[in-house]
Amino acid sequence: MxxxxxxxxxxxxxxxxxEPPRERIPLRPVFLPFAGCPHRCLFCDQKSQTGTAPAPLEEIHAALERDLSLALERGDAPFEIGFYGGTFTALPGDWPERFLDLTARFRDAGLVRRTRCSTRPDALEPGRLARLAARGLETVELGVQSFDTGALAASGRGYDGETAQAGCRAVLEAGLNLGVQLLPGLPGDHPGLFRRDVETAARLCPRFARLYPCLVLEGTALAARWRAGEYTPWSPGRARAELSLALPRLWRAGVTVIRMGLAPEPGLAARVLAGPVHPALGQQARSxxxxxxxxxxxxxxxxxxxxxxxxxxxxxxxxxxxxxxxxxxxxxxxxxxxxxxxxxxxxxxx
Ligand code: SF4
Known part of the structure; x- marks a missing residue:
């Protein structure tokens, strides 16, 4: 100034x-709904969030191989692959390695520019991140959701705030790019909690963040709590205001905010029972x-x-x-x- x-x-x-400058490489998601997850989190409905039903990993792997071969034949422009919708680092057996070996083949052919995955902060077994990095994984998005032990316990996430921070540090120490996903408005939320979470995230210096205010989706355990009057999500106005305050803090720390609010997958709107859902939520917060x-x-x-x-x-x-x-x-x-x-x-x- x-x-x-x-x-x-x-x-x-x-x-x-x-706002920090934003790198724009097309990202192709590969969804592995609930694969590797230790349990189903009370707010999570991967089918409506990703528009994809769970399938055996063998099938997903074969479909990805077909898609990448076709893209190579067509001469598609290079893109990044993101494995989403499950807990990638906790996939059974050597499945993480098998998926990465597949994307590495197409990286060598010039089609895949980079590979990323999403996972939980408590699924970063020592040594595994380094092994995955050596096989071409470049970025890990951690579904931290919150750094507040009380909110994490009230939401049944199965880890505490210290584990969430340690997970972020482990990703960085493995030489990987870190992305942090926060889910404000969880059960156990109280005034000021999201601002503290944003402060903690900013201090950890991730490369980017996604901010998804908690929604009540049909078929989740949270829907039952909401129907019983035991949970109230944020209002749209609160979500807009809180996100608009989070943005400058993250931007000042050099963190790009790549998404606010769930992507409007077909079928999602019909499954949202309550919560701050709006296709322009991110734009409103930016304004x-x-x-x-x-x-x-x-x-x-x-x-x-x-x-x-x-x-x-x-x-x-x-x-x-x-x-x-x-x-x-x-x-x-x-x-x-x-x-x-x-x-x-x-x-x-x-
Ligand atoms: S929130 Fe993440 S860890 Fe929990 S069920 Fe959904 S994909 Fe799995």
Missing amino acids: EIRRRGHAMNVLTFAHP LALLDLVRGQVARLGRAPRVLAVPQRFSGEFWGQGGCLERAYARLGLPRERIAFVGTERFRLE
Whole structure:
């Protein structure tokens, strides 16, 4: 951020958006629903979250081999493969190695750029991460969900906050990229818990994070608790506000937030009984975070602003969904006529 004087009285502020640059390689997910999971977590319904039913690993492996061979024949552009939906590092026998050996073959052929997996923080047996890294695994997404021992216990996750942090450190110590998944609004939630989780995540310096506010999905144990009046999910407004506060903290730590809210898989909406589900949840949170950024800069300016130049790439999120933030900007002294979208990378406030 920079302030400079122009003429005698007019100071001008320029500032960058704090989001770290984002690497964009196409990611092809391979779903292994519930494979390797020690139990079924009370909020989890992989079928509606991934649009894929559980299947024998042999079948998934054979289908992946066919898909990759076809993609190679077609001359598809290189992509990253992500093994999701289960506990990859706890797959039985040598299945993790078999899947990685398959993707390595296609990496050597130039089709697969990188490989990642998701797993639980308590499924990182010493030595296994190093063996998987040696076979080409580059990134591990840890379904941490929370670092709070109380919330983890109330949600029956089966590990405590210290194990969650140790899991993150183990991934980094194995030389792998770390991604952290947080699930705010779990049973056992209380005010301030998510902010502490975000703080802990930021200090662990993962490369990226996914933030999935907890939903009540049909067929899960959480649905029974919700029906019995024993669980209340976050409201959409709380989810938006909490996520918008999480974003700048993570961005300041160099963490890219690659997803907020579950991906809208076909069939998911019909299975959501309660909770903050909205296809534009992430966009809404980003818009609020941007408003907060501008509010802070107007305060630094110390006088009524004359004009704000906004990099063009933020034009889609600046005003919020349906222009809902227009009045908030007007209250800052920035009605529509004082906003200009420009082809620069930095904001400029006069
Ligand atoms: S949340 Fe993760 S560990 Fe739990 S059942 Fe779902 S995929 Fe398995």
